[in-house]
Amino acid sequence: LINGKKVLALVVDDDPDLLQTMGDCLKTAGYDVVLAANGKLAQEQFDKQIVDVVISDVRMPEMNGIELLRHVSKTRPTPFILITGHTDDIEAKEALEFGASTFMAKPFRSDALVSEIQRAMQFNRKNPFGIRWTR
Amino acid sequence: VSDFFQSLIDRSLDGIMAFDTRLVYTVWNHAMEEIAGVPAEKVIGKSAVEVFPHIQKTGVLVLYERVLKGETISIVNQEFTYLTTKERGYYDGNWVPIRDEEKKIVGGYAVISDVTKRNRAVAEQKQFFDQSLDVICVAGLDGYYKRVNPAFVNLIGYSLEELLKIPFLELIHPDDRAAAEEEMKKLKRGEPIERFECRLVCKDGSYHWLEWRTSVVGETIYASGRDLSEKKKMEKEVAEQRAALVFSSKMVALGEMAAGIAHEINTPLAVIGMNAGHARSMIEADITNPAALLRAVEKIESTVERIAGVVKGLRFFARDGSKDRFENVSAKIVLEGAMGLCREFLKNKGIVILEGEIPESAVIRCRSVQMSQVILNLLNNSSDAIEGQAEPWVKIEVLEQEDSVLISITDSGPGIDLELRSKIMQPFFTTKEVGRGTGLGLSVARGIIQEHGGELRLDTECPNTRFVIELPKERASN
Numbered sequence: 001l002i003n004g005k006k007v008l009a010l011v012v013d014d015d016p017d018l019l020q021t022m023g024d025c026l027k028t029a030g031y032d033v034v035l036a037a038n039g040k041l042a043q044e045q046f047d048k049q050i051v052d053v054v055i056s057d058v059r060m061p062e063m064n065g066i067e068l069l070r071h072v073s074k075t076r077p078t079p080f081i082l083i084t085g086h087t088d089d090i091e092a093k094e095a096l097e098f099g100a101s102t103f104m105a106k107p108f109r110s111d112a113l114v115s116e117i118q119r120a121m122q123f124n125r126k127n128p129f130g131i132r133w134t135r
Numbered sequence: 136v137s138d139f140f141q142s143l144i145d146r147s148l149d150g151i152m153a154f155d156t157r158l159v160y161t162v163w164n165h166a167m168e169e170i171a172g173v174p175a176e177k178v179i180g181k182s183a184v185e186v187f188p189h190i191q192k193t194g195v196l197v198l199y200e201r202v203l204k205g206e207t208i209s210i211v212n213q214e215f216t217y218l219t220t221k222e223r224g225y226y227d228g229n230w231v232p233i234r235d236e237e238k239k240i241v242g243g244y245a246v247i248s249d250v251t252k253r254n255r256a257v258a259e260q261k262q263f264f265d266q267s268l269d270v271i272c273v274a275g276l277d278g279y280y281k282r283v284n285p286a287f288v289n290l291i292g293y294s295l296e297e298l299l300k301i302p303f304l305e306l307i308h309p310d311d312r313a314a315a316e317e318e319m320k321k322l323k324r325g326e327p328i329e330r331f332e333c334r335l336v337c338k339d340g341s342y343h344w345l346e347w348r349t350s351v352v353g354e355t356i357y358a359s360g361r362d363l364s365e366k367k368k369m370e371k372e373v374a375e376q377r378a379a380l381v382f383s384s385k386m387v388a389l390g391e392m393a394a395g396i397a398h399e400i401n402t403p404l405a406v407i408g409m410n411a412g413h414a415r416s417m418i419e420a421d422i423t424n425p426a427a428l429l430r431a432v433e434k435i436e437s438t439v440e441r442i443a444g445v446v447k448g449l450r451f452f453a454r455d456g457s458k459d460r461f462e463n464v465s466a467k468i469v470l471e472g473a474m475g476l477c478r479e480f481l482k483n484k485g486i487v488i489l490e491g492e493i494p495e496s497a498v499i500r501c502r503s504v505q506m507s508q509v510i511l512n513l514l515n516n517s518s519d520a521i522e523g524q525a526e527p528w529v530k531i532e533v534l535e536q537e538d539s540v541l542i543s544i545t546d547s548g549p550g551i552d553l554e555l556r557s558k559i560m561q562p563f564f565t566t567k568e569v570g571r572g573t574g575l576g577l578s579v580a581r582g583i584i585q586e587h588g589g590e591l592r593l594d595t596e597c598p599n600t601r602f603v604i605e606l607p608k609e610r611a612s613n
Binding site: 013014015017018021022024025028029059061064083084085105106107108109110111112113 | 397398399400401402403404405406407408409410411412413415416417422427430431434438441482483485487
């Protein structure tokens with residue numbers, strides 16, 4: 001809860017199964033959730049409302065996660081968690097340079113996702129420029 | 136001498152000459168002029184020793200003298216020297232005494248045949264026969280060799296004597312014998328054989344591939360055979376190397392897709408992980424919601440199947456399909472199989488896949504593993520070529536024709552430059568940067584399509600880059 005309101009998470013993935021599952025898990029964990037199937041739709045949602053955290057896949061059609069991250073970084077210091085099926089370091093490094101809070105490699109467990117969200121939001125409040133990444 | 140005999144002598148193809156007891160020439164016909172190189176007017180009325188002083192040394196003079204003593208002499212292959220050219224020649228000749236009515240010897244005559252050319256031809260023939268690297272043999276329609284050259288003896292290991300006693304069909308590899316018997320029928324009808332390949336079994340049990348050319352004159356067969364063993368061995372090696380190349384180029388294509396495949400597996404694994412976690416947290420928190428729990432479990436099950444599908448596709452692709460049987464398969468199924476592997480890979484590069492018309496009824500006769508490889512190679516090329524374009528796309532279409540099926544793969548590229556068109560199908564030709572392409576994709580793809588009795592070509596009419604695979608339609612299996 002932030003100021004008595006549920007945390008609003010914007011979840012972005014072009015894989016409908018994973019998108020749905022992440023949404024379900026986060027709802028169960030007590031979050032409010034907005035879902036988007038690609039970066040472009042996510043950008044629209046992001047501009048429409050103030051979300052507390054963004055969880056986004058990297059490679060997506062229309063607009064990818066890095067582009068979305070750029071847009072978010074330019075707009076508000078919202079914690080941003082990148083998730084990807086590719087485990088190469090170059091992408092991770094890039095993601096952090098672009099201001100991602102955390103980089104998560106698929107597959108991951110639901111409790112890991114929740115704790116990463118919590119950590120990202122915590123670190124973000126205490127240290128807006130603090131950067132961590134984890135598996 | 137009567138006019139008749141005079142004409143006979145003049146027109147004889149053999150040289151005819153006569154001389155009296157003093158060795159003075161009385162007859163010297165036209166053929167004799169040719170052989171000796173001396174015209175009649177320089178000979179007639181003159182003695183042999185006068186015209187040909189050297190005959191005393193060469194021993195020919197003795198012949199004259201023996202004839203004048205009453206001896207008839209046949210000479211074969213007598214060496215002589217052409218007076219004009221000083222070259223060595225050979226003649227066959229009959230030397231006969233001439234007697235008058237009282238049987239008294241009054242002279243002699245000789246009939247001379249120049250066999251120089253014949254001898255030379257025979258000698259040359261023998262040289263070729265003996266020195267030929269190819270095997271040469273003369274055989275009879277009775278089934279036995281009559282003559283074979285040294286190359287033949289060396290190849291087969293039997294001695295000449297042994298060879299002449301073995302029916303030649305017995306020396307042909309049992310698997311080729313039926314075909315050889317068919318060829319024998321042709322020979323018996325007097326027809327030549329332009330080309331016939333069979334294996335000869337050697338004395339040591341090994342065999343050699345030979346390519347034969349054979350003709351028949353009367354009862355005699357003339358055959359020359361070329362040892363193809365080295366060629367066959369090389370062909371086999373080339374085929375094996377080619378298969379290895381095909382396989383390695385496939386592995387390269389697979390490597391290029393590995394990133395996409397990792398994603399293809401990791402994403403559903405995340406779905407499983409999250410659902411498992413979801414279920415666990417519900418249980419741990421004692422939330423009794425069987426419907427939600429069931430939903431999580433079902434999701435896990437269906438996602439496991441999704442991963443299994445990807446792995447199956449991978450195994451299917453990584454397998455060497457070159458020895459699979461040809462099967463009648465729906466073009467749609469083959470294409471969907473191949474696309475399943477490429478979808479993620481193309482999507483990652485931002486390439487949009489336009490699903491064109493794929494009629495359900497189109498059935499092709501193919502090895503599906505190999506066909507997927509062809510599709511994959513083409514899509515790989517497309518993605519390399521159009522990656523980074525503003526709006527890259529690929530389109531797959533299938534067109535059913537009367538007796539063929541056309542599969543076209545079009546991408547948003549501008550087509551292929553005129554000067555590159557002839558090269559792109561060549562092995563190892565690539566326009567890709569070092570380390571990105573083997574230059575084998577298209578040549579391998581074309582090889583595969585040709586094995587399928589089809590054709591892979593660039594559609595030069597299309598404003599975009601379009602490759603068309605034409606395949607024969609299904610064949611009714613019997």
